[in-house]
Each structure stands twice: as structure tokens, then as C-alpha cells.
Amino acid sequence: MPKVSMTVNGNAVTAEADARTLLVQYLRESLRLTGTHVGCDTSQCGACVVHVDGKAIKSCTMFAWQAEGANVQTIEGLAKDGKLHPMQEAFRENHGLQCGFCTPGMIMTAVDLVHRKGNNLDEKTIREELEGNICRCTGYHNIVKSIAAGAKAMA
Amino acid sequence: MSATGIGAAVRRKEDFRFITGKGQYTDDINRPGQTYIHFVRSPHAHAKIRKIDSAEASKMPGVVAVLTGKDLANDKIGNLICGWAITSKDGTPMKMSAHPAIAADKANHVGDAVAVVIAETLGQAKDAGENVKVDYEVLPAVADPAKAQAKGAPLIHDIAPNNTIYNWHLGDQKATEAAFASAKHVTKLDIVNNRLVPNAMEPRAALADYDAGNDALTLWNTSQNPHVARLVIAAFVGMAPEHKLRVIAPDVGGGFGSKIFIYPEEVVCLWASRKVNRPVKWNSDRSEAFLTDAHGRDHVTHAEMAFDADGKITGLRAKTIANLGAYMSTFSSSVPTYLYATLLSGQYGIPAIYCEVDAVYTNTVPVDAYRGAGRPEATFVVERLVEVGAREMGVDPADLRKKNFVKAFPHATPVIMTYDAGDYAASLKKAQEIADIKGFGKRKRDSARNGKLRGMGYSTYIEACGIAPSQAVGSLGAGVGLWESAEVRVNPTGSVEVLTGSHSHGQGHETTFAQLVSERLGIPIENISIVHGDTDKVQFGMGTYGSRSGAVGMSAIVKALDKVEAKAKKVAAFMLEAAETDIEFKDGKFTVAGTDKSAAFGDVALNAYIAHKFTGAELEPGLKEGAFYDPTNFTFPAGCHICEVEIDPETGITEVVGWTAVDDFGVVINPMIVEGQVHGGIAQGVGQALYEGTVYDKDGQLVTGSYMDYAMPRADYLPSFKVDTTVTKCPSNPLGMKGCGEAGAIAAPAAVINAITDALGTEDIAMPATPAAVWRAIQKHPTRHAAE
Numbered sequence: 001m002p003k004v005s006m007t008v009n010g011n012a013v014t015a016e017a018d019a020r021t022l023l024v025q026y027l028r029e030s031l032r033l034t035g036t037h038v039g040c041d042t043s044q045c046g047a048c049v050v051h052v053d054g055k056a057i058k059s060c061t062m063f064a065w066q067a068e069g070a071n072v073q074t075i076e077g078l079a080k081d082g083k084l085h086p087m088q089e090a091f092r093e094n095h096g097l098q099c100g101f102c103t104p105g106m107i108m109t110a111v112d113l114v115h116r117k118g119n120n121l122d123e124k125t126i127r128e129e130l131e132g133n134i135c136r137c138t139g140y141h142n143i144v145k146s147i148a149a150g151a152k153a154m155a
Numbered sequence: 156m157s158a159t160g161i162g163a164a165v166r167r168k169e170d171f172r173f174i175t176g177k178g179q180y181t182d183d184i185n186r187p188g189q190t191y192i193h194f195v196r197s198p199h200a201h202a203k204i205r206k207i208d209s210a211e212a213s214k215m216p217g218v219v220a221v222l223t224g225k226d227l228a229n230d231k232i233g234n235l236i237c238g239w240a241i242t243s244k245d246g247t248p249m250k251m252s253a254h255p256a257i258a259a260d261k262a263n264h265v266g267d268a269v270a271v272v273i274a275e276t277l278g279q280a281k282d283a284g285e286n287v288k289v290d291y292e293v294l295p296a297v298a299d300p301a302k303a304q305a306k307g308a309p310l311i312h313d314i315a316p317n318n319t320i321y322n323w324h325l326g327d328q329k330a331t332e333a334a335f336a337s338a339k340h341v342t343k344l345d346i347v348n349n350r351l352v353p354n355a356m357e358p359r360a361a362l363a364d365y366d367a368g369n370d371a372l373t374l375w376n377t378s379q380n381p382h383v384a385r386l387v388i389a390a391f392v393g394m395a396p397e398h399k400l401r402v403i404a405p406d407v408g409g410g411f412g413s414k415i416f417i418y419p420e421e422v423v424c425l426w427a428s429r430k431v432n433r434p435v436k437w438n439s440d441r442s443e444a445f446l447t448d449a450h451g452r453d454h455v456t457h458a459e460m461a462f463d464a465d466g467k468i469t470g471l472r473a474k475t476i477a478n479l480g481a482y483m484s485t486f487s488s489s490v491p492t493y494l495y496a497t498l499l500s501g502q503y504g505i506p507a508i509y510c511e512v513d514a515v516y517t518n519t520v521p522v523d524a525y526r527g528a529g530r531p532e533a534t535f536v537v538e539r540l541v542e543v544g545a546r547e548m549g550v551d552p553a554d555l556r557k558k559n560f561v562k563a564f565p566h567a568t569p570v571i572m573t574y575d576a577g578d579y580a581a582s583l584k585k586a587q588e589i590a591d592i593k594g595f596g597k598r599k600r601d602s603a604r605n606g607k608l609r610g611m612g613y614s615t616y617i618e619a620c621g622i623a624p625s626q627a628v629g630s631l632g633a634g635v636g637l638w639e640s641a642e643v644r645v646n647p648t649g650s651v652e653v654l655t656g657s658h659s660h661g662q663g664h665e666t667t668f669a670q671l672v673s674e675r676l677g678i679p680i681e682n683i684s685i686v687h688g689d690t691d692k693v694q695f696g697m698g699t700y701g702s703r704s705g706a707v708g709m710s711a712i713v714k715a716l717d718k719v720e721a722k723a724k725k726v727a728a729f730m731l732e733a734a735e736t737d738i739e740f741k742d743g744k745f746t747v748a749g750t751d752k753s754a755a756f757g758d759v760a761l762n763a764y765i766a767h768k769f770t771g772a773e774l775e776p777g778l779k780e781g782a783f784y785d786p787t788n789f790t791f792p793a794g795c796h797i798c799e800v801e802i803d804p805e806t807g808i809t810e811v812v813g814w815t816a817v818d819d820f821g822v823v824i825n826p827m828i829v830e831g832q833v834h835g836g837i838a839q840g841v842g843q844a845l846y847e848g849t850v851y852d853k854d855g856q857l858v859t860g861s862y863m864d865y866a867m868p869r870a871d872y873l874p875s876f877k878v879d880t881t882v883t884k885c886p887s888n889p890l891g892m893k894g895c896g897e898a899g900a901i902a903a904p905a906a907v908i909n910a911i912t913d914a915l916g917t918e919d920i921a922m923p924a925t926p927a928a929v930w931r932a933i934q935k936h937p938t939r940h941a942a943e
Contacts, residue, residue: 020278034183035176037408039356040441044862047356075176088174092166095827098835099661100173101357101408107174123875130870134862136356136409137661139838139899140870142831 004064008033009077017064024048026064027074035075035104039134046133049105049112050074056112058132075104078111086153087111087146096146098137109133110147111154119155121148160674161890164827168680169665178406181360181375186434189362190219192427193280194420194437195270195287196446197262200296200518200855201309204260207270208288217279219431221287222423223270224259232256232426233393235417237483238634241321241492241514249321252312252516254482256392256419256426262291263311263481264518265857266446268419273427273435296518296855300478301455303515311481311516320479320488320514325496326570331509334470338461342544348532349922350453350478350849351842352865353525355660357408358439359448363424367432371399376421378404378688379414379658380698383635385690387417387485394425404688407660411839412524413448414660415700416485420447445860450849451525453478454491454532460540466550468559470507471499473536477514477522484523488514493571493631494529494619500568501537502579502617502793503559508569518855524700526839527618527897531904534616538905542613543918552909553583553592556615571631572619574791576883582817583615586795589877590815595799608802609812612909616796616902619789620894621887622701627789638785639703640694641711643672643719645778647764649757650682653715656696657708658688662832662896664704667824671709671890675716676756677743694781702894705824706790710888714782722778727759729768788887792894794818794880796837798906802914807930809845809911814876816902821885821893829895830878836899837876842868843900844907848923866923 001016008031015030027033027050036059039047048059051073078085087110090096097103113121113129126144135143159165172178209221235254242248257268270287274280295309302308303318311318335341355377362375372395378384381402389397407414420437428435439447454475461470477491496510541559545552560579567573595611602609622628625636642654651672657664669683686692699708720740727745728735737748746753754762759778762768766776799813816833823829846866850858859865884891904922911929912918917936920928 018278028183032185033176034180035178037180037357038182038438039358040862042441042861042863044867045356045441075174079175084174091174092170095167095831097170097173098663098831099355099357099409100169100178100406101180101355103173104176124871127869127871127873134356134867134869136354136411136839136867137835138831139834139836139868139876140873141834141875144870144875 004068006067006070006072008072009074019065021064022060023062023064023067024059027059033074033076037101037104039101044134046109047102047105049108051108051112056109075108078107087150090150090153091146094142094146094149096138096143102133102135106133106135106143110150113147114151114154119151121151157674159670159680161670161824163670163825165666165670165680165825167663167666168669169663180357180406180408181362181377182438184362184375184405186362186364189434189436190273190275190431191277191280192424192435192437193272193277193284194268195272195284195289197265197267197269199262199291199293200265200298201294202262202291203294204258204262204269205290205292209270212272212283212286215279215283215286217275218283219273219275221270221272221283222427222430224255224257227255227257227426228259230426231393232422233391235419235422236387236391237485237488239486239489240632240634241323241488243321244324249488250315251483252314256422264520265855266520267481271423271427273431298517298519298851298853298855300453300476300515300517303517304513311518315516318516320483320516322511322513323492324511326509327507328509330507331470331472334507335459335461335472338469339464340462340544340548342460342540342547344458344539344543346456346458346536346539347921348452348454348456348535349843351451351525351847352445352849353411353413353448353451354867355409355411355413358441358444359414359418359420360438361421361424362434362436363428364434365428365432372425372429373401373403374421374425375403375405377407377414378402379407379410379660379700381658381688382656382690382696383698384417384421388422388425392422394422402690404658410660411526412451412528412700415698416449416523442861445857446520449484449521449523450480451522452532453522456536458536458540460544462544462548466548466555466558468503468505471505473499473510475510475512477512478517478519479514480517480519480521482521484521487521487523490524490529495533497571498530498533498617498619499537499570501534502561502615504561504566506569519851526836526900530618530897531901534614534901535905538614538616539908542909552613553587556613557583573788575788575886577791577793577819578881578883579615579793581881582793582795582819585879585881586797586815586817589817589879590797590813602801608804608914610800610910610914612798612906612913614796614902614906614909617791617793618897618901620702620792621706621786621790622703623707623786624788625785635697637697638783639707639711640696640781640783641715642694642779642781643712643715645719645760647761649678649760651676651678652684652686653712654686654693655708655712656693656698657704658699660699662699662704663825663828667828668709668712670824671712672716678756702896705892706885706888706894707784707786709890709892710786711782711784713889714784715780718780718782719778722780723759723763725774726763727754729774730754730759730762786888790821790885790887790893792818792820792898794898794902796902796906798910800907800910800914802911802929804933807926807933809924809929811841811874814874816876816878816899817881818895818898819881819883820895821882822891823880832895833878833899834876836897837903838868838873839900840903841873841907844904844922844924846872846923
């Protein structure tokens, strides 16, 4: 089987992956980074969002080989030196999660949103930008609050 | 109130692992040497299985085995069952069909499993699945519950003529007829309560591991109630004796009812693991979830409400056809009966109620409990009738409600339930204030100036939660008792583990249960662990659904804590050389009354284990107590939700512009978590009212089988919510709790539709009120809203 190499959360990694292996399968099954989740099979739910070369992507829409040589960041790589990322803190502080399954994708999307749109995000912008992330537990109310607070804390 | 005790908005203990990607969901668990299973599913809604040819598939790379329903039957693996017996009005039992985990002779819905492939990788299993050749004889199918009983409709199970599972009724028919005969006004409605797909974000999964050395099986699965799964799989399916089967439900990513049930896939994984003598893993695709997770609702109802000249409700009658799908799922029979008709009195004093329910088979995915289960359907019937009744009689809908509210408790309804406590007018009043109903007229005029239609709708709902007591549910047909258990283990160092039969899949039990223990024992919340979801660790439990974890699960913990405190007092008495009756316990300290002699909780725990201060004859060492708790009644959360919508008549798009919820959940342990539960419930209820429509075509194909077609509520479809509470204590459990999990989903659909119909001036709209449906209603009744 061909080998695919990339940098994941700052570590150089190499693992076997056939041509149809999705990036999310590579992360979950080859690297055992199970924080990235799979919630659908039509690229709608956003539970699998990771950052590839600094941009949020749904890792179920990309083959592992397409990320050859890329710099990938997953939810496991967000906290640095044992300190939570401000967006992670904001989700905990504002009760932005219940079952936790959509949470890694929500947080990765939120961090990318702040990178693109800045630290002062209004409710309408946050809600529109979450079009690609589905949560069934929270009704989004506290996710929106979390992201607004996390965006400010990232400044 | 302490910072971590009852009533405090403690941040959740479980969150750290979830926000760092360290949760352990079933699909995150792997076993050495595991294989992967792929289910070959029927593409037809109704088809005889003539022949299955697996020769080619068996020879494909990596394939370990291809198994069929015949293999399952040969190994004498039993059928899945429905555990709640319903009796028809003629005294005959419900017509429960056989439900094999893999269909052997006939597939009865699209997605019914007909074979499985087990292979070294998932890709190999799926590839081989493509080459399992199934020769089907396609039969006519029926998907619409209203057509299932028609003459000439395709018969799904021989045991059930006319596809009818039961004709059930509740209430006093004669008294109800009399009430209608003397009514001053009668309001009539035809209602379709739309079928929903639960869609917990974590798809169902199962990992089975057979231990040949001990002839024992372990199952990791996405369950809301692992002990019940073990009981059913052991006792009814006959997979293994109960003590040789361990079921572990680790982190579970949402349930909403859909993970209560015992499904074919976990049974097949267990069986296959023993057969191939290797671990077998299954993880549902979302498309597979649409075709196999039990769906919710799907009622067709005609309902009428009778009023006297003063606007007092004198009677209610309803005739409902409930679609249970192709097979009877685990608790399906109870949902359109005892969880539905028993709530038709709503918050109102109604002297006479009569309800008839026909449950039918169709060639669709089985239907069972989904968030609220029967109570949203009942609330929709009652709250639409009251609202429409008020409009027809030209009275204010809130005033009509107030006039009919139950005001004295306990209140026995004509449909079994006895409401124990509540103050419905208080919730309504508070909600009206928060929603600023006085300003509605101005807001409506402002909307009109912008070419928009504005409407406001109420829903004053009631639900029965806590799903218990055992004796009561047993008399209504439940096959199990509905108590809960707890064990409190105090360690020698004074830290505490609580083992609970409740199961958390988003509700935050690791925090709220610890708050209770922290308050009672006066120890830091960090020193408390909540253990759940493993049949080898937890004594027994009935699991989490129907908002029972607080009212029933925590009550069991209270009982165990009472015993721990009593035992610890004995230990402290020996330590402090005082009489046991003189020992007082407060804020984590045991004190001899009237003295300054005291011992900290941790010291008492240590002394309980080192046992140096007393002899074995005087006191048993250790500090660990268990309890089973069976409540005395259901609990009755109730409240008032007010929805405000703005509709664009050009596009039919409805925007929810305001939401106020004032709920009475009794005593609240953690207001932050309770608010979160309300938010999520409202979102699911708004989803039902506006977006989520499950569509089967006439051949039984699921048209809405993915997130491309099934409209899950997104963040930009919803507003922020105003959520508040009123409190009347529940007298039926020691903490005075009622439960909050379903409230939003129960209240919301009627509030939305009442608001939309208020805006449009016509009652002629069904759920989901999509832009197309609203636009059509406007075209059909153009003058109504224009007259505003």
C-alpha cells in the first residue's frame, strides 16, 4: 500500500493509505487521532473539520493523499503546553456543548472563522458561518455565545 | 448555596475531554484483531427474498465470512421484541410480528438487513457487499399510515390483518359523547404529526468481542440504557446468559430516544464475533442511520374539543392512527398510547376525554420514542384545539387557557394521570411579561409596514416525566420496572465514586450528580467521580430517557447517601467517643452536639476502612452503600412557551423572531445545564414545525435519506431564546425535581404553528411549515391576512 506523509499537530507522520482513504480515516484510523469525528456521509455536518495549511476543511471531503506534505491541525493540537486554546475555554465557560460529538468540528470552524473575520463577531455572522456545522443538542444558542466570547478572547 | 452545590451553575466536569478531542465514543474504541462488518440492506420496501448467492463475495480479498438470516435462524438467535404489551379494546393482545435481526424470507422496509459481510477492512467488507447477489420478488408496499388499513393494502405480517397492531382506547366514551352533545361550541381539527428522524450527531455503533477462553461476550455500543440492552439480548434474543455478557456504553453522542432501543446491528455483531472468533466492529453511515434508526411521531389524528357557553372545556375526543413502521421497536407500542392519550388533558380541567388509537404496520423504518415520545403529539392536539377554539369563539387565547387551567392539586384527570403540583398561571404570566405581549400590536404594525406578516402563538404544555413508578407502569403493560439504582463508594482517602444506572449522553450527569454529592457530603466536587454505562461496574440500571435521571436516578443517589451518612455517624461516634445519637453532620464535618469535638468527613472515611476504633462485632468496616429507588408518581413539568414569527408573504419564509420559555421543572440542580436542555428541545421542536419532513414515496422509498434532503435545523434558522423558570416543588421525590429534557420539543411545535396561523389568518397549514407550504396557504386563503 502506498505511504502518505504529512505534518499533523506539529509532528511529521507517515502511514499507509490506499487511494480511496479519506483524510478523516487517515487521522482516525492510522494515527488514532479520534477527536475528529464523522457525523454524516454527504459533507454537511462538519464534525470532521480540521485545518489544512491553515484553512478549515471537512476532512471527509479530501483524500489522505491530497494532504501529502500538508500541515494539518486537529482538535488534539489546539491546546498548547497544557493550556487550552481560548476557543476551547469559551465553549466550556458558555456551555457550548452537550454530547460533545460535534464539538471538535465546531471549535475548529470557530477558530478559522476568527482568523477570517476577526475578533468582533456579531450573532448574525456567527450563525451564517455555522451553516456547515450541525449540532442536535444545543439549539446553537450557547455555541453562538461561546464563539463570540472565544473570538474576543483570541484578540 | 455553595459554589458547587444544588442550584449552582457549575461548569461541566466532562467538558475537558470533549473540547480536547479526548472523548471515547464507541467508534473511537478498537480491539486487537478486529474485523469490520457491512450490512447488505434491502433496496426494496417490501420484497420476498428468493435466494442469496454469496459465493463470489466470499472469495473476495479480506472477506472473513458472509452470513445471512438463515444462518442466524440456524444458530437459534431469537427475535427482537417490543417490551410493552398493549391490549386492544376487544381484549385481544397486540399483534407483534417476528423481528429477526437479519430478514430471512421477506424484507419489510428499505434498509432491512438481508445479509452481512465480515472482512479485514471496512473497504473490503463494502466491496464484497456489492457482490452479494440477492434475488428479490418485489411486492407492493404501503408507507402512508392513513392507507395501511385500507381494503387491498399490501399485508406486511400475517399475524396482523389490515396491518393493524391494536385498536386501543382510553377514557369514558359515553361521558365524552354527552359532553359534546350539550356543547355550546365544538372545535374540530385534522392533524398530521409529521414523522421525524432523530439524528443524534453520533451515528449508532457497535463493537463486539468474543472471549473464547471464558465463553463470554463484551459489547461496546451507543446505548442510553446498557443494562436493558444486556437483559433483552440475554433473555429474549438468547445470545448469552446475562452474566456472560458485558455491555459498555461509553461516551455517547446524543440519543433523544433513538439509542434506547435494542437494534438488529448489535445483536448481529455479537453473534458474528462468536462465529468468526474475532472482534467485529460496526459504525453506521448517516445514510444507514436514516434507514435504520427508529424514527419518531407519525400520527394522523382527528380531534375535537367541546366548550360550554362560558368557554369552559367540557370534553375532548381524538382518533389517531399511529404508524409503527415495519416492525415493533422496543417500546414503540407505549408511545401512541400511555405516553400520548394520558396527557390529553393538558394543563386543563377537562371532565371527559376519550381517545382511540389504531397502531399500524407500514413498509417504513420502525417508529419509537423520540424526544418527548407521545407527549409532543398530545400537546400539539390540545394546544392547537385550545388556540383555534379561542379564535373561533372570539376570545383571547391566553384568557381561555387561564380560565381552564387546573388550579388545585392533586388533580386527577379522566385519563389516568394525577397531577401533583403546579402553578400554570404563574408560568403564563411570567412568559407574557418577558415576551412583551403588550408591545405585540406595535411590532405587528411595524412588520406590516415592511410587507411582512407577524404572528404570536402560545403553547402551555404539560408532560409526565420520570417514567415510573414500576407498579403503575407494570399495570399499563410495561415489561420492566422503572426504578433506578445507585451505589455510593467512599474511598479510604475520602474521595467518592457514585455508580449510577442512569446514563449520560449529553445531559451532564458527571457534573449535576457530583453537585448533589458535594452538597450532601461537603466535599469538593473534584473529589467525586460519577461512573455509569458499564454493566460490569454498575449494579443494574434502567437508563436515561423521559427526564428520569434527575427525578429517579438522583433520588436513588439521595437514598444511598442517606445510608452512607448513617453509617459514617456510627464510625464518627466511635472516633469521638460519643453516643451515635449525639453526632451531627454538617458541611463535611461530624460534630458531637454541644461540644467542639469534631471529625472531618475524610478522617471518618479513613477510620471506616482502617477499623481501629471499633471491633468487627460492633460495626462492619467500610463505607459503601447502595440503593434502589422507585418513586411514588410520575413528575409533571409544565410551562408556557410563546413564539413570535414574521412571514414574508412573497416567499413564504417564516422567521422565528422571538422565543420565550418559562418552565416549571421543580427544583433545579444546575440552571446552566437546564437552560441548555431547553434550548436544544426548542430547536428540535422548531425543526419539527418548520423544517423536518420525512418523506416516503408511494413505493416506500425514503426520499429524505440524507442531510441533502432532510432539513436539519442550522444555526441561522434559529433565534436566541429567552429562557426562565418558575418553581413548584415536586412532592413525589426527595429533591423536588421534575425533569427538563423534553420540554422544549413538546412545547415548541404548537407554539410555532399557533404563531404562523395567527399571522396568516388560516388554520390550514401542516407541519413542516416550509416556505412552499406557507406560500401555498397564503395563495389558497389570500383574503384572510389581507384583512388584518
